[in-house]
Amino acid sequence: MIEKYNPSVIEPKWQKIWEEKSSFKSKDNDKSEKFYQLEMFPYPSGRIHMGHVRNYTIGDAIARYKRMKGYNVLHPMGFDAFGMPAENAAITHNTHPAKWTYENIDYMIKELKRLGFAYDWERLLITCDPDYYKWEQKIFIEMFKRGMVYKKKSRVNYCPNCKTVLANEQVDDGKCWRCSGQVEEREMDEWFFKITDYADELIDDMRELEKGWPRKVLTQQINWIGKSKGAFIKFKIKGIDDYLEVFTTRPDTLFGVTFASIAPDHPKLKELIKDEDIKRRLDEFIEKQKNITNEYDKDKEGFFSGIYIINPVNNETVPLYVANFVLMEYGTGVVMAVPAHDQRDFEFANKYGLKKRIVIYKDGMPKSADDLTEAYTDEGVLINSGKFNGEDNEKAKQDIVEWLKQKNLARETYQYKLRDWNISRQRYWGAPIPIVYCEHCGVVPEKIENLPVKLPEDVQITGEGGSPLSNQKSFVETICPVCGAKAKRETDTFDTFVESSWYFLRYCSPKYDKDIFDKEAVEYWMNVDQYVGGIEHAVMHLLYARYFTKVLRDLGYLKFNEPFKRLLTQGMVIKDGAKMSKSKGNVVDPDDIIKQYGADTARLFVLFAAPPEKDLEWSEEGVEGSYRFLNRVWRLLYKNKNLISKDYDVAINSDRLKKLNYTINYTIKKVTNDLEHYHFNTAIASLMEYTNFLQSFNPKSKNEEVLFAKALRYLIVMISVFAPHIAEEMYSMTKSQGLVIDEKWPVYDESALIMKETTIAVTINGKLRDTISTGMDSDKDTVFEKAMMSNKVKKHIQGKDVKKIIFVKNRLLNIVVS
RNA sequence: GCGAGCGUGGCGGAAUUGGUAGACGCGCUAGACUUAGGAUCUAGUAUCGAAAGGUGUGGGAGUUCGACUCUCCCCGCUCGCACCA
Incomplete structure (x- = not known):
């Protein structure tokens, strides 16, 4: 150990030693209790950024703490390696996506290793590796065979810039989530996962997550799934023997229907419209709507279709309007319109200029529909509703449906906003969908023993002319796995969210080559005890991963419903009030920070500057503060390096020793408690206080030296969770064998926390007037007597009546005076 | 508009869940050691006031002996959803 703290020397040194000793290797089926710590794996964009550093530092602190607590910890890392940036890079730099990806991965692994994270690197997963996606293809085939997958022509979001289809969730305000370009609609034949079959379960199983997941995430998922109760109601079409069905959540307002609206792209609309002029008008309307971007305040527009339908509750004939705000994808694509009670x-x-009729009434609202300034959507009592007049509207919802149900004109139903998951991507850099099209046998899955369907390597990525795979004869031309005739391969690849929907399972047995994973290993390691990642994945990734878990359970692979027991969503790293981004020029490169201060400082800072869920404002001064703290710890240990021995048995027989012993145990308790709740910032603050205290202690006797040395040793052990390299270096000079990371987490001694004296706050009418020292557990009278001896207290009581005395043992005495 | 959350010194943030507000760090001030210090150490640092003392957790009301903490209203900010019938 040298006098000056030099992270650039000691950090690589210990990283190498940990690696040589395989310190963080997790043992399958170990006897000790397991702990699966997982952080969301990165996309190999090229470099690690501060968001990653924060994410992985939080996970690392948890993993290291649990490890020292005696758990058999699984803490893996990998790369979500398929995806569009690789193809974009291939186009602009004339390289191959695989080359670009693997080079990035190599570099990022070096960066992660420089940060000293406690990963079991032997479990490294790279999703573009055929040994990984082979199993994904197998899952797909099993899902296909079970009818959990289907293909359909569908209008999809298409980004002309990225030349690919996007999932609904990947479209943000009409813009592509990656390139921010305008998204168009196109019709394509696409593969879908039937996630909607699991909508109810995805909601219901949230019960299992209520304790461990942020409420925010659960609410977002609930809103996304968007379950609502309502009814289908049949409206006869005037003049023909057919009907249109509407979906409504407000059957109680049926008597207020004055017209109906239909989606412009409703499949029945064209055949229903008789008038040629109106048909032409519809085409124009559809064309016009296409060009309107998805702005929220888009004007409501429409026109009369020439069709009338009949309201089943009162046989009124109402006009059917084609309206741009009616969605074909939701409900039936036809909406009954109740203008008095629906804002749209x-x-x-x-x-x-259409009629309005009030059917839900509440005292104080206008009597005439013409006097309404907005729709009345709250509760009330039914009026103008025939035999339902006077009924409470909530009750009427059921009664009216029941009444219509008997006439076979209505049925209760639930509708969801959630749509099936479109997994087709017309891209090269993704896992091929293992399907073959045979003239004789139709759409058939590849044989399991033929997997993986490998992505061909000799492909030129130009970025033009559709999917690169479809132009690759050697890939497309194949033989039918059923009849052996010439056939063609599917050229779509999987959405990359598929890879991240099950990677946490593969980590349990990453090299297993007989199946998707080793069931025994999964049995042992799952669930993920703590998942850490960005809030931006609240819906998509986390919902898909939950869905996949349920699918794999139903395919017989798993026995549980939910993959992630606890979830921590960390806040963003911001600088100058904005998220770090190249365009804003406020990016701080982790490499630079490591070079200047070392990984330990970087880690300590991101944990200390803010609680994990909150956004973290980057501060150069704050980083320096963390660096200074490590230097202080270093100097403290360097100064006392000869004190540390192995035998810490000492009689606590003086006030100074008692105080020191108290501080040691108090700190252990505080830090342990904070770590259990992931309050890293306050845990570090406690260690700072502890360091300050030790720094000024100056042992004066043999006994003090011995206990002081013990205190220092605990400091090293506890700090190793946050700043492992410096801890290891300091530990090594204690001349003890082994590594600090293999130390057990210290246990505090409750008896050391019992004090003879305590300080009690004396308040008068709730205002603090003095504090007094008194024996532990003193009773009310004793404390009051002592308090009355205080001049400050006397002064405030003088001339007043003591009305009441409130006493909280060892805490406070409140004297209430008139 | 709907839903969720937040509001504490100059700044990042503490407060064992109703019991001494401002821990810890940054910044700042003064001092020490120094040729020097942007190193280190010591002391101070919510605010008004010379002091005694007063005032303070976005604003207002309430519950309570006692409120950053609980209730209601208002203001401001952040995030998510956005024509889902």
């Missing part, structure tokens, strides 16, 4: 219908009715 209200606006539409006003624009086109």
Whole structure:
């Protein structure tokens, strides 16, 4: 150990030793209790950024703490390696996506290793490796065979810039989530996972997650799934023997229907419209709507279709309007319009001069529909509703449906916002969908023994002319796995969210070559005890991973419902009030920080500067503060390096020793408690206080030296969770064998925390007037007596009546005076 | 608009869940050691006031002996959703 703290020397040294000793290797089926710590694996974009550093430092602190607590910890790392940036890079730099990806991965692994994270590197997963996606293809085939996958022509979001289809979730405000370009609609034949079959379960199983997941994430998922109760109601079409069905959540307002609206792309609409002029108008309307971007305040527009339908509750004939705000994808694509009680219908009715009728009434609201300034959507009592007049509207919802149900005109139903998951991507850099098209046998899955369907390597990525795979004869041309005739391969590849939907299972047995994973290993390691990642994955990734878990359970691979027991969503790293980004020029490169201060400082800072869930404002001064703290610890240990021995038995027989012993045990308790709750910032603050205390202690006797040395040793052990390299170096000079990371987490001695004296706050009418020292557990009278001896207290009581005395043992005495 | 969350010194943030507000760090001030220090150490640092003392957790009301903490109203900010019938 040298006098000056030099992270650039000691950090690589210990990283090498940990690696040589395989310190962080997790043992399958170990006897000790397991702990699966997982952080969301990165996309290999090229470099690790501060967001990663924060994410992985939080996970690392948890993993190291649990390890010292005696758990058999699984803490793996990998790369979500398929995806579009690799193809974009291939186009601009004329390289191959694989080359680009693997070079990035090599570099990022070096960066992660420089940060000293306690990963079991032998479990490294790279999703573009055929040994990984082979199993993904197997999952797909099993899902296909079970009818959990289907293909359909569908209108999809298409980004002309990226030349690919996007999932609904990947479209943000009409813009591509990656390139921010305008998204268009196109019709394509696409593969879908039937995630909607699991909608109810995805909601219901949230019960299992209520304790361990942020409420925010659960609410977002609930909103995303968007389950709502309602009914389908049949409206006869006037003049023909057919009907249109509407979906409504407000059957109680049925008597208020004055018109109906239909989606412009409703499949029945064209055949229903008789008038040629109106048909032409519809085409124009559809064309016009296509060009309107998805702005929220898009004007409501429409026109009369020439069709009338009949309201089943009162046999009224109402006009059917084609309206741009009606969605074909939700409900039935036809909406009954109740302008008095629905804001959208209200606006539409006003624009086109349509009638309004109030059917839900509450005292104080206008009597005439013409006097409404907005739709009344709250509860009330039914009026103008025939035999249901006077009924409470909540009750009427059921009664009206029941009444219509008997006439076979209605049925109760639930509708969801959640759509099936489109997994087709017309891209090269993804896992091929293992399907073969045979003239004789139709759409057939590849044989399991033929997997993986490998991505061909000799492909030129130009970025033009559709999917690169479809132009690759050697790939497309194949033989039918069923009949052996010439056939063609599917050229779509998987959405990359598929890879991240099950990687946490593969980590349990990453090299297993007989199946998707080794069931025994999964049995032992799952669930993930603590998952850490960004809030941006609240819906997509986390919902898909939950869905996959349920699918694999139903395929017989798993026995549990939910993959992640606990979830921690860490805040962003921001600088100058904005998220770090190249365009804003406020990026701090972790490599630079490591070079200047070392990994330990970087790690300590990101844990200390803010609680994990909150955004973290980057501060150069703050980083320096962390660096200074490590230097202080270093100097403290360097100064006392000869004190540390192995035998710490000492009689606590003086006030100074008692105080020191108290501080040691108090700190252990505080830090342990904080770590259990992931309050890293306060845990570090306690270690700082502890260091300050030790720094000023100056042992004066043999006994003090011995206990002081013990205190220092605990400091090293506890700090190793946050700053492992410096801890290891300091530990090594204690002349003890082994590594600090193999130390057990210290246990505090409750008896050391019992004090003879305590300080009690004396308040008068709730205001602090003095503090007094008194024996532990003193009773009310004793404390009051002592308090009355205080001049400060006397002064405030003088001339007043003591009305009441509140006493909280060892805490406070409140004297209430008139 | 709907949903969720947040609001504490100059700044990042503490407060064992109703019991001494401002831990810890940054910044700042003064001092020490120094040729020097942007190193280190010591002391101070919510605010008004010379002091005694007063005032303070976005604002207002309430519950309570006692409120950053609980309730209601208002203001401001952040995030998510966005024509889902």
